[in-house]
Amino acid sequence: MKKALLSSLCVAGAVAMFVGCGDDAATPFAPTPASSSSLVWDNQSSSSNGANNNLGSSSSVVPESSVSNPGSSSSVIVPPGSSSSVIPSLSSSSANPTSSANPTSSATESSSSNAPNLDENGFPTLESYGPPPESYTKDILSNGKTGWSSRYWDACKPHCSWLSSVDTSSEETYQAGRTVARNCNIHDVEVPAFTLGHAVQQYWMGYEGTNSACVNSNAGGTYTCTDMAPIQVNENLSYGYVAGSGGLHKYGCGKCYHLQYNGGNHANDVKATHKALKGKHIVVMVSNIGYDVEDGQFDLMVPGGGVGAFNALSTQIGVPASGLGANGGGFLSECQISLGWDNTVEAYQQCVLNKCDEVFKDWPNLLRGCRWYAEWFMAADNPTFNWEEVECPQYLIDHYMTKFNTTKENRWRWHDDWSDYKKGDVLDTVYCWKDGENPNDPNGKGAGCQP
Template sequence: MMVSLKQLALLALATGAAVVDAQSGSGKTTRYWDCCKGSCGWSGKASVNQPITSCDKSDNPLANMAAKNACESGGQAYMCTNQSPWAVNDQLAYGFAAVKLAGGTENSWCCACYKLTFTSGPVQGQQLIVQATNTGGDLGQNHFDLAMPGGGVGMFNACTNQWGAPPNGWGQQYGGISSRSQCDGFPEKLKAGCYWRFDWFKGADNPDVTFEKVTCPKALTDKSGCIRNGETPTV
């Protein structure tokens, strides 16, 4: 047991995140970018300082947390482009995800952060720390739907209204685009996150993961605006 705790401590030091609680296990990933307001953007979903920040059609942060989801008729609230993933170094990246965990509810995962260690595909051994900003009725158990521009709109699509994307989003509705060069035609604010998929993420196709809940890095909460009560983000 002493060895296990030491290993966890070393992992925390290596990633700049402290392991918390016992929320861990094996899981699966998919990818998406639907431009919709995340479900953790509504008050009352979890014990947090405030819901995640949503943006207007021009990508400006909305002060009105109750603004209607742009994936609904007449909605004005979209996913902010700064919720795209980015590389910290060759082995670590930060990002955001829609999450569904076995035995839990949004109350337990909204705005919580999870360290994902990839166990398959070209990114095997690399780590991605994500903050949960969304969930999905089509997600399985212990499922992380990673937010990345061009990852496919899935069930909903506000990207056509916001950015003039094709009717089913860029590329395939599920899975999105298939090559890095397709990112060249994306809106400027989405290009870096689109390139990330083919650079740091190496074009991986839904790799498996092990996951554990960690204290959120400040770099993530500064973008989402959401911190779980009682938690102090790590620098």
């Protein structure tokens, strides 16, 4: 899939993230606390407990269960070295980087516990969310809205992790759009989606997206978190993430759609695999924007589905591009060449499964998603579906929303290489000021940061 590698340097005119004149009076919006039906958990390591949450200091911080609001009137930021340093108190409305709370609605999935069982990724287990809403499996085959599924997994930083892909005109719009998508380092540990820009200095302050691993095969860059691979809810329903059409989805990041497969094929070449998939449902969330994705098409994120136009997967898992299947179509396309185009469902499934087990044996989430395509998705090639927009399941929200960039401001220092970041490590911060607050020049204008 072709994705635009947009410039990640965010300045005033580009994404309204520059801290400019008169901004010091504004109080950023605080997310609504989680309702009783939402699952709230803290998947940070114990080493993060008690970390300093002063985002304006020159000390180090690590995201934990509460983060101070950098623009809140309750936060007092004092330059380093001041004799009257004050550590800001945490507001009761502070954003929670490990909470599933969201100001926009989500589909209610019942839970009987506020402390759910966690999976190997540190998230609540799928079972902890309770049964899915019945609306996710209602029949929509006669609603007249049709489209088709392609597939890919390039492992690149998600398009929805870039600030330019979300609405940052205010804190309210940033929160309403579910902030930005998570991204991970080469070891599959979540890291910030954006930090202070690498060029901040005394007379300029701005934000910059952390490097994508798809640029120059950068091992120190950021990748798609592997737990965003598709997952089966039951024999008739699954959850997953997709790239939506660039033409349809301006600020479409974080929206969800219910798809029901109707037994067809995009090229009108219906095979046994398409018939076997007919009637099944999947709820998908937009985590990428594809500018080569057609209106009505969803490019489903499937490990082993082909890397498309970009390839960070080889860098991450150490497998050359030649071992990842066809560039477009992945493992199934190779199986079709070796088995012919009219073989049995079982033959295609077994061929894909063999490749999944060989390539992803050391990557459990990628292996799960690859096997899901063969077993639940019936190894169907570009199937057609009927669709409708729906409220998002909490499972998809929790695996989508960043736990670092919970507000559109931070004071984290730029890093070229995130490969050595470990879960629970502290993040270096830089002391910055807003327009008219320069401690070194009381008469100075403009925002800036300590050298």
